[in-house]
Amino acid sequence: xxxRIILQTDALSIGYRRARRADVVVARNLNFVLRPGELVxxxxxxxxxxxxxxxxxARLQPPLSGQIWLDDRPLGxxxxxxxxxxxxxxxxxxxxxxxxxxxxxxxxxxxxxxxWTGALSERDRRIVHWALQAVRAQDLADRRLLEMSDGERQKxxxxxxxxxxxxxxxxxxxxxxxxxxxxxxVMELLRRLAQENQQAILLSTHDLDLALRNADxxxxxxxxxALYDGAPEDLILNGAFERVFAGEGVTFDRHSGFFHTRxxxxxxxxxxxxxxxxxxxxxxxxxxxxxxxADADALSKESAIALERRTDPCPDxxxxxxxxxxxxxxxxxxxxxxxxxxxxxTTLDALTTYLRRIHPxxxxxxxxxxxxxxxxxxxxxxxxxxxRR
Amino acid sequence: xxxxxxxxQTLAAADTVILMVAGLSFSRVNSGMDTxxxxxxxxxxxxxxWSLATSYWLLIGLALVTLMAFLLSLAIxxxxxxxxxxxAVLLGGDASKPAWTTIVLRFRLPKALxxxxxxxxxxxxxxxxxxxxxxxxxxxxxxxxxxxxxxxVALIVLLAGVAVGLGGSxxxxxxxxxxxxxxxxxxxxxxxxxxxxxxxxxxxxxxSGMTLLILGLMFGYATxxxxxxxxxxxxADRIQAYISWTFGSFGSVTWRQLQVMAPTILLGLxxxxxxxxxxxxxxxxxxxxxxxxxxxxxxxxxxxxSSAVLAGVVTAFCGPIGFLGIAVPHLCRSLLHTSDHRLLLxxxxxxxxxxxxxxxxxxxxxxxxxxxxxxAVTALLGAPVVIxxxxxQRNVQEAFAG
Numbered sequence: 001x002x003x004r005i006i007l008q009t010d011a012l013s014i015g016y017r018r019a020r021r022a023d024v025v026v027a028r029n030l031n032f033v034l035r036p037g038e039l040v041x042x043x044x045x046x047x048x049x050x051x052x053x054x055x056x057x058a059r060l061q062p063p064l065s066g067q068i069w070l071d072d073r074p075l076g077x078x079x080x081x082x083x084x085x086x087x088x089x090x091x092x093x094x095x096x097x098x099x100x101x102x103x104x105x106x107x108x109x110x111x112x113x114x115x116w117t118g119a120l121s122e123r124d125r126r127i128v129h130w131a132l133q134a135v136r137a138q139d140l141a142d143r144r145l146l147e148m149s150d151g152e153r154q155k156x157x158x159x160x161x162x163x164x165x166x167x168x169x170x171x172x173x174x175x176x177x178x179x180x181x182x183x184x185x186v187m188e189l190l191r192r193l194a195q196e197n198q199q200a201i202l203l204s205t206h207d208l209d210l211a212l213r214n215a216d217x218x219x220x221x222x223x224x225x226a227l228y229d230g231a232p233e234d235l236i237l238n239g240a241f242e243r244v245f246a247g248e249g250v251t252f253d254r255h256s257g258f259f260h261t262r263x264x265x266x267x268x269x270x271x272x273x274x275x276x277x278x279x280x281x282x283x284x285x286x287x288x289x290x291x292x293x294a295d296a297d298a299l300s301k302e303s304a305i306a307l308e309r310r311t312d313p314c315p316d317x318x319x320x321x322x323x324x325x326x327x328x329x330x331x332x333x334x335x336x337x338x339x340x341x342x343x344x345x346t347t348l349d350a351l352t353t354y355l356r357r358i359h360p361x362x363x364x365x366x367x368x369x370x371x372x373x374x375x376x377x378x379x380x381x382x383x384x385x386x387x388r389r
Numbered sequence: 390x391x392x393x394x395x396x397x398q399t400l401a402a403a404d405t406v407i408l409m410v411a412g413l414s415f416s417r418v419n420s421g422m423d424t425x426x427x428x429x430x431x432x433x434x435x436x437x438x439w440s441l442a443t444s445y446w447l448l449i450g451l452a453l454v455t456l457m458a459f460l461l462s463l464a465i466x467x468x469x470x471x472x473x474x475x476x477a478v479l480l481g482g483d484a485s486k487p488a489w490t491t492i493v494l495r496f497r498l499p500k501a502l503x504x505x506x507x508x509x510x511x512x513x514x515x516x517x518x519x520x521x522x523x524x525x526x527x528x529x530x531x532x533x534x535x536x537x538x539x540x541x542v543a544l545i546v547l548l549a550g551v552a553v554g555l556g557g558s559x560x561x562x563x564x565x566x567x568x569x570x571x572x573x574x575x576x577x578x579x580x581x582x583x584x585x586x587x588x589x590x591x592x593x594x595x596x597s598g599m600t601l602l603i604l605g606l607m608f609g610y611a612t613x614x615x616x617x618x619x620x621x622x623x624x625a626d627r628i629q630a631y632i633s634w635t636f637g638s639f640g641s642v643t644w645r646q647l648q649v650m651a652p653t654i655l656l657g658l659x660x661x662x663x664x665x666x667x668x669x670x671x672x673x674x675x676x677x678x679x680x681x682x683x684x685x686x687x688x689x690x691x692x693x694x695s696s697a698v699l700a701g702v703v704t705a706f707c708g709p710i711g712f713l714g715i716a717v718p719h720l721c722r723s724l725l726h727t728s729d730h731r732l733l734l735x736x737x738x739x740x741x742x743x744x745x746x747x748x749x750x751x752x753x754x755x756x757x758x759x760x761x762x763x764x765a766v767t768a769l770l771g772a773p774v775v776i777x778x779x780x781x782q783r784n785v786q787e788a789f790a791g
Contacts, residue, residue, distance in 0.1 A: 118669055
């Protein structure tokens with residue numbers, strides 16, 4: 001199946017050479033492939049070497065050892081023009097060419113295909129238009145770069161990379177500096193481009209959620225230089241995510257697909273209901289430090305990741321089994337049940353404010369005397385405090 | 390004020406021609422074009438940048454303005470010579486007064502040609518530096534290239550005494566022999582090239598443009614200091630010659646010197662025009678340029694080489710002429726609304742030539758026997774124009790495109 005592989009690495013080591021000192025090896029023995037039509041996201045903590053890997057693949061810096069094959073030819077053997085017709089990049093570097101129009105910028109992508117003046121042929125012009133159309137930015141052709149928003153600039157830069165007619169596109173954090181809707185838009189655009197043009201697109205990103213939803217495959221680059229390669233779901237299930245991001249002060253929740261900061265969970269809450277309101281109630285409670293379990297069975301089985309990770313058992317044992325929130329969707333109202341005493345709230349703000357006051361240690365809010373606080377609660381509060389200090 | 394009148398007339402004439410040419414192309418596009426095209430044209434008007442065809446017309450307009458300024462500079466001076474007489478002289482005939490023929494052929498024509506060549510050379514050099522360093526403040530002066538040339542010239546004039554066989558009569562550079570011209574030009578090129586290479590070797594290590602500019606300034610100071618040392622130990626005659634050289638002048642260049650200067654500058658201009666594609670790629674920065682298949686090291690060497698030759702030669706023969714190199718690229722970008730070097734390079738050449746001619750006309754104080762230092766005129770006339778252009782833009786970024 002070598003004909004279905006565009007880019008392949010063989011025992012690749014990346015890093016920096018230094019004069020008269022040992023090389024800085026960022027990652028070693030990398031073996032992976034890129035196939036046409038697939039969108040691959042490169043994820044990893046800061047400093048793991050994502051940019052180094054991207055730069056090495058784009059031949060912007062030499063590998064320390066090993067080989068990169070592009071179209072079954074060693075990357076190093078290609079002439080600059082040949083490489084530019086096979087591989088294009090979108091960098092994080094800001095492009096400040098204020099007076100240049102979107103069309104002008106995209107037409108620079110035809111550089112490896114034009115003669116010494118850079119004049120565009122009829123075919124070049126068609127491709128520039130096609131590239132602008134492909135990223136849905138026809139209306140940006142006449143606009144100057146200066147007048148574009150960050151998202152529009154990014155689209156035009158992608159169109160420029162596209163106009164190179166590459167087989168592989170490398171994008172270094174193309175969604176950074178964009179607002180959420182633009183990020184979703186850019187990611188889905190890239191996914192579509194990969195499929196429609198049968199190009200291989202590799203992008204590095206910190207946008208975990210978007211990568212999980214859109215990437216055909218993920219490359220997880222760990223800080224120690226190991227690379228995990230696989231479908232996003234596989235990497236979640238086999239625990240690669242937890243390994244890669246371990247030690248970053250966060251834990252990856254295999255069930256929700258989210259990261260949690262590793263703060264101590266304290267107190268358990270039962271949330272009844274499966275509606276949107278119940279979902280967001282869970283999120284609100286998790287935010288203030290509760291481990292939320294879906295139902296009574298789960299409570300006894302302790303299947304939630306967050307509970308497994310708890311290191312220091314919460315002294316507030318009484319609260320653990322007795323708080324339950326019942327969400328009534330018509331309204332919604334939030335009925336709180338603590339040891340048989342019921343309170344009802346109309347907003348999550350009111351609910352979380354109340355809970356923070358009766359369990360101040362959780363989020364570090366200074367304890368104020370809570371309204372209608374029972375004797376037992378006061379004692380546990382003090383215990384909790386004594387332990388924390 | 391006669392001086393002011395003429396300056397404004399020149400500027401007004403230039404404006405009129407540009408507007409006329411622009412208007413011409415408007416009418417050409419509007420008449421006989423289908424509505425779709427017209428809508429597209431109006432759209433590009435609304436967004437404030439010219440269509441490609443319009444840009445070419447503007448370019449032709451600039452060329453015409455240069456031609457006008459050229460004729461004007463032949464006509465205006467201590468005596469006014471009618472244009473038809475000038476055309477007659479240029480076509481090989483004789484003017485009705487023999488003195489006019491002499492004035493035009495011996496003084497004004499070489500001066501006008503020098504001004505055009507120097508203006509174009511400095512402006513193109515400035516454009517290349519601004520694009521290469523992606524810095525709006527870059528220019529031959531800022532990075533110390535002209536200072537390097539000054540050092541080369543100072544070494545020749547103050548130390549070596551090139552004026553072989555002329556004894557003590559070295560009042561100016563005009564009397565220097567052809568061999569002297571060549572060595573003068575060579576020393577200026579060497580001086581400027583050396584400083585530029587120094588700046589570049591450092592440029593590869595530091596990425597920040599600001600650092601680079603400061604370093605260029607430092608190189609400039611260092612070379613100026615060396616020149617001061619040379620001056621300190623030199624005789625008064627030579628110092629006088631060197632100082633008058635630093636004021637800048639197009640008039641001191643003789644036909645014989647032009648034989649060295651013109652081919653070198655034309656070669657340098659041709660070389661820089663060959664680099665239009667690499668320059669365009671470099672607009673995006675060196676990393677993008679490399680990803681586009683550009684051999685950045687080679688391109689950089691070419692750009693620096695042609696820049697050093699252009700700036701160095703001009704500085705050698707006309708003195709360190711300030712301002713044009715930085716200002717003209719800005720003026721062209723805001724006039725043409727483009728960053729495309731395919732348009733900018735010729736536009737900058739024409740605009741540079743025109744402004745140099747204009748400055749020279751003003752420096753000659755028409756109707757009088759006096760002349761002003763050229764450097765004073767370029768800055769005094771040009772600075773307000775550039776300030777006006779920059780302030781007129783909604784954003785400084787718009788005026789600068791590299």
